Amino acid sequence: MIKQALLGEFLHEAENTRKLLKAIPDSxxxxxxxxxxxxTAQLASHIAEVYNWYESTFNQDVFDMGAYQYDKGDISKAENIxxxxxxxxxxxxxxxxxxDESAYFNEWRMEMYGNVIFPAMPKIQVIRGFLYNHLYHHRGELIVYLRSTGNKVPGLYGPTADDNM
Structure with missing residues (x-):
């Protein structure tokens, strides 16, 4: 039941993220x-990267950021991001x-080189905060970046000032 709720939100919000990333012009x-x-490229790349953390969050009890490696690829073009x-x-x-929904209340923590970055907390709390809310925060920043560069912003939860009503 929890998984279905998480999945529904994930699918809805992934579509919103897609719309936002596709609104970024190379300029x-x-x-x-x-x-x-x-x-803007670094922020957009980070937003894309958050989805790379699901494996470590759902399937491990300790996420070692010191050992974490991620190839962001060529971020010089929006289509690559x-x-x-x-x-x-x-x-x-x-x-x-x-x-496995039964593991959602297992303790999870993040470390870097043996130092605790995120103290132990239930995985479900990490999923909501570290994966979901963290992503929403950065999308909000990206909206400000788009507005600040004179670009249109797609509606995520309804129309924006850019939409003709």
Whole structure:
């Protein structure tokens, strides 16, 4: 039952993420709001990468970020970021569909080089916070990036100011 709820939200929100990533023009990829921020390409790539964390979150009790490796590929074109997203979201969907609901309350933690980054908490809390909410946070940032570069924003939960009513 929990799995079906997670899967329903996952599918709905993956479509929203897809719409947002497809709205990025190549001309905006190098823009960033300040020296402290990522470029649009880096932020979009990170959004695509979050889907790569499903295997480690659902199927391991410890996610070792020190050993984690990820090939973001060529992020100089928006279509490459979308392609990486499509690969990652397909794998994440399979992990979620094959997950064992009885393990959702097992403890999970994140470490890096032996240091605890996320203390032990139930996997379901990590799934909602680290995978889902974390993604939504970065999508909100990406919307601001798109607006700041004069680009249109697709409606995710209804129409936007860009939609003709």
């Amino acid at each position: 905006a990829l190098d823009w960033k709001p300040s020296e402290k921020n990522w470029t 979308v392609a990486k997203f499509e690969d990652n979201v397909a794998k994440a969907k399979e992990v979620l569909e094959n997950s």
